[in-house]
Amino acid sequence: MTTILYARVSTADQTIGHQRTQAEAAGFKIDQVFSDDGVSGVSTTLRERPEGKRLYDALRSGDTLVVRWVDRLGRNYVDVTEAIREFISRGIIIRTVINNMTFDGATKDPIQMAVRDALIGFMAATAQAQHEATKAAQRAGIDGAKAKAEKVYRGRKPSYSAEKLTMVTDMLALGSAGTTDIASATGLSRQTVLRIKEDPAAAAGLLAAWSKA
Template sequence: MSRTILYARVSTEDQNSSHQLAQAEAAGFTFDKVVVDHGVSGVSVPLAERPEGKRLFDMLHRGDVLVVRWVDRLGRNYQDVTDVIRHFMREGVVIKTVINKLTFDGATTDPMQAAVRDALIAFMAATAQAQAEATKEAQKAGIAAAKSDQAKYRGRKPSFDRDQLSAVQQMLADDAGASQIAKATGLTRQTVLRIRDDVAGAEAALARWQREDA
């Protein structure tokens, strides 16, 4: 009997994966099991080396569906993401994303459909790595701002966490509207607009609080 499994990942121990589950359920998914990695980098730690993610390789079987918020939950490295998706497709597992509603299925025998699918996989994996690199640069700018004299006052604690900020940045890159992003991430539309208008400032706000709460 086929199963539907959600895999969620958050980058720090203090982040909460519940909004990834809520976002998936709002998109119409129901799950037989939820697998979560906490405090794991998608850039430096491949899925097969994560405490929980590595279980997916034994857990998933032909006919099962693996749901992720977006391909960056599987990884933020081009080679790792493409290898993982192709591995699961060879095993007969269907991968679906909540954002963009993509489906990667290895069952197709039509060469044109397969070519389009493989090109999309490559594009999404490249986008995940590019987004990770852009986020890293924004984080550097935010940390620099947090360390400046003007940043001695922390201000109000951000209403978003690292995972939500990454999701907003990803959806903005995909040209999603503020209302759509707000619904998907659980943030207010005003918060999404503030992030859109000042990504470095959002990064700085997180950096200030994380630095002093550490």
């Protein structure tokens, strides 16, 4: 009977070694380690991963499969529940480092089996939900950063409307009024009128950018 640790990491801030250290610190005596590095637990099923495939071939009845938590097997509800149930049907014991949970086929009592299967389903669903919540939070963070960047790029919100911009440019084109007179007629500051006068196209572009916000 062999005790096998399956470890999976998908990001640079995780390590295979840390998962083994955690397992040994929890009292597990690991005989073999199968690990997939940089592999998604969502888009790639356990059987599709290089070491995951080897894991299916290596496990025998009576062996113990150790994982830090079920999310190491994957974050896809269907994949994780099917994998665990297949291992159990083959006489393999599954144990988690976190919470020291044990899943096996020892019990034949229908109620205990139902409770076990419900717990497996709950843990697998939680693993997928955690991934989706993290992804949503990341997406929100990215969108927030983009919005902030776009706001900075647009610059300060213009104090003039499209109508007033047209008034300023028309009066400037006629040449019949000075900056002070145009400011008084439009209700804009002299600085705003001067900026429009210096670059009418940029003034129009800024107004257009903010109108899309």
